[in-house]
Amino acid sequence: MDDNGFEVNELIKRFGRTTAVGGVTLAAPRGRVLGLLGPNGAGKTTVVRVLATLLRPDAGEVRVAGIDVRRDPGRARRRIALSGQHTSVDDELSGRSNLVMIGRLLDLGRRDARRRADELLSRFGLDDAADRPVATYSGGMRRRLDLAAALVGRPEVVFLDEPSVGLDPGGREELWQMIRGLARDGVTVLLTTQYLEEADALADEITVLDHGRVIASGTPADLKREVGGHTIALRPADAADLDRAAAIVARVTGREPDRSRRHGLVAPVAGDAEFFEITARLHGSGIDVGELAFRLPSLDEVFLSLTGAPATDTEEAA
Amino acid sequence: MTTTFPRTTGPRRLATLRHSAVLARRSLAKTTRNPGPVVNGVVTPALFMVLFLYLFGRPVAGTTADYLQYLFPGILVMGAGLAGMISTGSAINLDLKNGVTDRFRSLPISRTAPLLGSVMADILRYTVAVAVLFGLGALLGFRVRGGVLDALGAAGLAILFGFCLSWVTVYIGVLVKSADAVLAVGFVAFLPLQLGSSLAAPIETLPGWLRAWADVNPVTHVMDACRALLNGTAPAGSVGLTLLWSAALFAVFCPLAVRAYGRQE
Ligand SMILES: Nc1ncnc2c1ncn2[C@@H]1O[C@H](COP(=O)(O)OP(=O)(O)O)[C@@H](O)[C@H]1O
Ligand SMILES: [Mg+2]
Numbered sequence: 178m179d180d181n182g183f184e185v186n187e188l189i190k191r192f193g194r195t196t197a198v199g200g201v202t203l204a205a206p207r208g209r210v211l212g213l214l215g216p217n218g219a220g221k222t223t224v225v226r227v228l229a230t231l232l233r234p235d236a237g238e239v240r241v242a243g244i245d246v247r248r249d250p251g252r253a254r255r256r257i258a259l260s261g262q263h264t265s266v267d268d269e270l271s272g273r274s275n276l277v278m279i280g281r282l283l284d285l286g287r288r289d290a291r292r293r294a295d296e297l298l299s300r301f302g303l304d305d306a307a308d309r310p311v312a313t314y315s316g317g318m319r320r321r322l323d324l325a326a327a328l329v330g331r332p333e334v335v336f337l338d339e340p341s342v343g344l345d346p347g348g349r350e351e352l353w354q355m356i357r358g359l360a361r362d363g364v365t366v367l368l369t370t371q372y373l374e375e376a377d378a379l380a381d382e383i384t385v386l387d388h389g390r391v392i393a394s395g396t397p398a399d400l401k402r403e404v405g406g407h408t409i410a411l412r413p414a415d416a417a418d419l420d421r422a423a424a425i426v427a428r429v430t431g432r433e434p435d436r437s438r439r440h441g442l443v444a445p446v447a448g449d450a451e452f453f454e455i456t457a458r459l460h461g462s463g464i465d466v467g468e469l470a471f472r473l474p475s476l477d478e479v480f481l482s483l484t485g486a487p488a489t490d491t492e493e494a495a
Numbered sequence: 496m497t498t499t500f501p502r503t504t505g506p507r508r509l510a511t512l513r514h515s516a517v518l519a520r521r522s523l524a525k526t527t528r529n530p531g532p533v534v535n536g537v538v539t540p541a542l543f544m545v546l547f548l549y550l551f552g553r554p555v556a557g558t559t560a561d562y563l564q565y566l567f568p569g570i571l572v573m574g575a576g577l578a579g580m581i582s583t584g585s586a587i588n589l590d591l592k593n594g595v596t597d598r599f600r601s602l603p604i605s606r607t608a609p610l611l612g613s614v615m616a617d618i619l620r621y622t623v624a625v626a627v628l629f630g631l632g633a634l635l636g637f638r639v640r641g642g643v644l645d646a647l648g649a650a651g652l653a654i655l656f657g658f659c660l661s662w663v664t665v666y667i668g669v670l671v672k673s674a675d676a677v678l679a680v681g682f683v684a685f686l687p688l689q690l691g692s693s694l695a696a697p698i699e700t701l702p703g704w705l706r707a708w709a710d711v712n713p714v715t716h717v718m719d720a721c722r723a724l725l726n727g728t729a730p731a732g733s734v735g736l737t738l739l740w741s742a743a744l745f746a747v748f749c750p751l752a753v754r755a756y757g758r759q760e
Binding site for chain 2: 226229230250254255257258259262263264265267269270274278279281282283284310326327330383432
């Protein structure tokens with residue numbers, strides 16, 4: 178038995194003269210979450226669509242659940258599910274009818290399809306809205322329903338293409354919990370995202386894609402080691418306190434913070450203990466804080482350190 | 496790891512039909528929430544019926560009653576054609592655009608099923624349109640002068656032709672970039688196809704250029720056939736030509752649409 182939930186070897190996919198994916202290799206062991214991180218136009222959706230049997234690769238080997246998707250797409254479709262970049266549930270129908278319909282298309286009997294829909298509706302916190310048209314749902318509810326629709330057939334491998342786009346922080350947090358739940362159930366997940374934070378929160382391994390090529394891969398810890406871990410960004414309420422604040426940060430982290438940004442300072446910190454230490458000392462010295470953040474490098478910063486160039490195209494997804 | 500995949504109900508062989516029926520129900524359920532296209536499929540022909548009746552009734556046939564006997568069968572054909580000409584193609588186009596088709600294509604169902612389902616739902620919509628138009632026609636004074644079987648045959652021909660014609664719009668719906676474009680194509684095709692026919696007056700009475708077109712327009716044959724069957728006169732070759740045209744449209748455009756829809760880039 179194959180141990181990978183899915184694997185892609187030297188995948189090439191062109192659209193006319195554009196090479197969307199130019200030789201990508203990635204794999205996830207069964208039951209793991211692989212994060213595919215990259216800016217707009219990197220080729221994430223193309224990789225997902227090839228894996229989901231929607232696009233035919235020009236070259237390379239593509240397997241899901243051990244099945245070669247080029248040779249046997251029909252069999253592969255019984256093991257996979259897709260929740261695309263845009264949700265694909267029917268606005269005019271209720272959440273329940275959407276799920277029952279998918280169940281019927283998967284050859285569940287009428288009663289089984291209803292039971293499966295009920296199960297998923299309650300698992301995704303949609304019982305109360307089950308009989309309302311999806312048009313009345315919030316963005317987070319739509320996304321959860323879309324994910325539920327993907328799970329009706331109990332897939333072994335699930336492809337999630339930028340699932341958190343357009344969600345508010347609360348909705349995103351709920352979605353993340355659902356995705357963690359999937360992994361706990363042994364489902365292999367491919368998750369694409371433009372946010373290192375999201376990949377870090379969910380993925381066992383991360384592959385960074387740019388211009389259709391893999392530019393880095395490893396566990397989130399590996400990647401953070403390579404690109405730098407958390408940073409603290411701080412702006413005292415009173416600009417006159419800047420020097421004192423910088424001195425505190427330097428004492429705790431052992432190096433001088435970057436003061437090149439206007440009104441503030443940024444410094445790498447080795448974990449949240451240092452962060453709390455800094456905040457405690459600021460408080461102790463009576464420095465009022467205007468802005469304070471503990472964060473991972475942005476995608477731009479990741480790209481800067483991996484390639485020496487900023488991410489190519491970070492405008493809002495179309 | 497073991498996974499339990501849902502057990503199959505019913506024979507595999509019928510799977511495509513079963514899946515199409517599920518998707519036809521989806522399409523009809525959407526119609527009940529958004530009945531615009533169906534209403535359009537009844538209201539537009541009904542408006543033409545009333546308009547032509549009072550505009551051309553006397554000049555063409557002497558009395559509006561006689562003219563209605565001439566006009567109504569063509570209106571019926573327009574109703575069956577219109578309900579699907581526009582709605583199927585744009586619905587399929589919307590599904591392609593907003594990712595619904597991606598989901599269907601990643602399910603283990605035949606790639607024909609979504610198209611067939613949509614067209615099956617249309618047949619039901621045509622049937623409703625035809626029934627409502629029969630009711631309106633009767634209110635205005637139309638009387639079926641052929642037998643019951645002839646009348647059913649006329650309705651059947653109109654629906655059959657609408658079904659076959661809808662594969663043209665399905666094909667367009669798969670090819671073009673936006674649902675608006677499907678509507679535009681449908682609207683542009685509507686005028687010559689439905690009006691450039693024997694709808695309002697016998698083609699012998701039309702001006703030369705229009706007559707030349709109406710002569711080759713398959714819709715003319717369908718209207719002639721329905722007119723003959725509903726009025727109890729001899730349909731001559733029109734029934735055969737209707738069947739031939741229907742078969743030809745279906746044979747060309749159904750495979751084209753299915754292929755374009757199922758194609759992987
Ligand atoms: N159907 C298509 N036709 C032509 N070009 C495409 C098509 N799909 C994607 N591309 C191009 O391929 C590249 C990768 O796109 P995509 O996989 O959508 O990237 P991402 O999902 O990472 O934003 C882009 O340059 C995009 O313009
Ligand atoms: Mg994308």
